[in-house]
Amino acid sequence: MTSIAGGHGESNPNSSWLSARGFWLAYLLGLLSVHLLLLSVPFVSIPWAWTATNLLHNAVSRQCNQSFPCDHITVWYSSFKAHLYFLHVIKGAPWLSTENDPSRRWTHWEQIDDGVQMTTTRKFLTAAPIVLFLLTCLYTRNSTEHFIANFVSLVVVTLPKLPQFHGVRLFNINKY
Numbered sequence: 001m002t003s004i005a006g007g008h009g010e011s012n013p014n015s016s017w018l019s020a021r022g023f024w025l026a027y028l029l030g031l032l033s034v035h036l037l038l039l040s041v042p043f044v045s046i047p048w049a050w051t052a053t054n055l056l057h058n059a060v061s062r063q064c065n066q067s068f069p070c071d072h073i074t075v076w077y078s079s080f081k082a083h084l085y086f087l088h089v090i091k092g093a094p095w096l097s098t099e100n101d102p103s104r105r106w107t108h109w110e111q112i113d114d115g116v117q118m119t120t121t122r123k124f125l126t127a128a129p130i131v132l133f134l135l136t137c138l139y140t141r142n143s144t145e146h147f148i149a150n151f152v153s154l155v156v157v158t159l160p161k162l163p164q165f166h167g168v169r170l171f172n173i174n175k176y
Contacts, residue, residue, distance in 0.1 A: 018112055019121045047140040054136045058153045117163045126161045129154055
């Protein structure tokens with residue numbers, strides 16, 4: 001048995017903290033606060049603020065680890081986490097050693113709810129970038145350059161979430 005920083009008694013807390021009470025609210029409030037921050041910049045137009053919010057949401061990350069544990073403040077800041085990097089690139093759990101960790105070959109997305117598909121947490125994390133994309137399309141009035149950037153970002157983020165891609169490494173990217 002591996003000792004866990006924080007001592008929650010779970011063998012892998014990486015698989016359950018996204019299901020914690022209040023995470024969805026913190027996630028949405030973090031997303032809203034970043035969007036309002038971008039809107040407050042004087043030279044950024046509304047379409048560019050929506051596109052920047054969408055692209056930042058899908059590309060930038062924040063990770064909880066031993067030096068920065070997941071407490072309430074951390075969940076607030078990590079609620080604006082990146083889907084691509086944080087959920088689909090990073091493997092293993094920051095609390096466990098890489099030698100003995102059975103989840104060392106699994107991405108964070110594959111560890112959520114111990115790999116069970118179609119849970120409410122997974123549905124929420126799949127719907128969030130889709131809803132953000134639809135809002136971005138609405139507020140950019142389907143401008144071609146905004147649509148292309150946002151659509152490519154949406155496809156790159158939602159494809160790995162499909163149950164058919166569980167454990168699949170396309171072109172051997174992120175194999176090891």
